[in-house]
Amino acid sequence: MKNLTFFQKKAKELRKEILTMAFKSQRHHISSSLSIIDVLVVLYWGVLKISPQDHWNLKRDRFILSKGHAASALYAVLADRGFFPKKYLESYGKEGTILGIHPDYGYLAGIELSTGSLGHGLSAGCGMALAAKLDSLNSRVFVLLSDGECDIGTVWEAVLFANQQKLDNLVAVVDYNKFQAFGKVKDVIDLEPFVKKWKAFGWEVREVNGHNFKQLLQATKSVPLKKGKPTVIIAHTVAGKGVSFLENKLEWHYLNLTKEQYKRAISELDNL
């Protein structure tokens, strides 16, 4: 079992990687990627049964980044985990790259679904979880959703279906950073009472601090929380987490880093 220091160190390295990719490509969605990186580190180094050498194995666990706009975080993780060479990251967001702003299935090992249009991941996740059940496999499907994504009707169509089919091998993780594209979630389409909603739809709910490795590990390692029930982990997160001037600011969904800002962000992380 890896200790908490390992996860902290890994997350710090990958935050720097995300910032470097964003700066070099002058591409945005920085705050979304920083918001989910701790969740990804826990899943990819602590939970998912996957192997870069055998990445099409039918028995593998699946991870779907339904909030595809945070792909830079996923790329950084997959490269570090050995799914493809790290030097690929240099091409992120550049002409002719296979590392687009949103992830595309079929070009890179470890990408389970093309996402970018929100509201698709959980439905596909339901299909994968159902297939595993039908084939008597133990694989589990983790789907990372954004909070704003939960405005979309298909998310709730999938939520109903998962409950109906008792897909206890399906785990939704909501990156609840309280921001969506054009404002604060509570001001745009309030999701509260969020926990109650999921419970009312028949899901087992665990709320965690999405940057607390102990809590994240406890929740993700103990799924299904209840036999016969799908699980949702509501991860309270901070958009732009880890760099003071990026945190909790809507504009960092869109802005690109200047050289000064990039240097400042890296040195903040180095001095943690």
Place this chain on the structure above:
Amino acid sequence: MRYAFIQELTKLAAKNKNIILLTADLGFTVFEEFAKKFPKQFFNVGIAEPNMIGIASGLALSGKIVFAYSIASFASFRTYEHIRNDVCLHKAPVIIVGSGAGLSYADNGPTHLATQDLALMRGLPNMTVLAPADPVEAQWATREAARLKSPVYLRLGKKGEPVIYDKTPKLKIGQGNWIKRGSNFVILACGNIVFNALKSAENLEKKGLSGAVISLHTVKPIDKKLIVQLAKNYSHIVTVEEHSVVGGLGSAVSEIIAQIPAKKPEFLISGIKDDFPKKLGSQEYLRKIYGLTPEKLSLRIAKFLKKS
């Protein structure tokens, strides 16, 4: 055609447990037996068509061959982005089955008409679009769709469509099938209106106008070779479809003809005009309004041959 479809699928499902049928809560009196026989291969996802397509994709990416069923209007319009992203982008073996093609649900009103579905589905990369003419073609198309291992839109009529073939023809995806030979003109038709096209050609034959009829059951990939050949051999080409004249079979054929460098044949597209119906009634009633009965088709084709 729905019964022909489910009969064939029942055979396939018995042989291959990876064949799954999803429905968005439709199929009353059609799917009960299948559901009973194959409880692990049949799932009713509820009235949630976009979710059905997403689920289908997830199943397909895990090794299943998935038939996703609803009536054609819901199966194609409400789901479009999910078909595009979840199915076509992933080249997933999902067969979207739309029953009630064209005006089949005429008495249910405009919301239930599937008169733009071919246009939508034809526009998608990696998609094969099949519009069988009768129960015989429907059975064949079901079987072929399961074998393709890539996205398919299977456009079915409803029920009680007349059988065109008295013996099983040799059919091939992407190749039009000659139903009737003739020398003055050729009709290219697809789907549940092929029968009327054939009847109109038979009417015209009696008046000394000899027309060929071909079922273009595969709307995509369209049989380019055949169309180029027909353009050489015939002075008059007619397309017939129970679908809007925008974007369907007529458009697909004209895209080929327009690019032929040599002298082009005279060309007529018959279908549903680019509008919603103002008055409602039976399928027969709307076919009359849109000129898709054998009589109306014969009149129009005779005029077309005379004029040009």
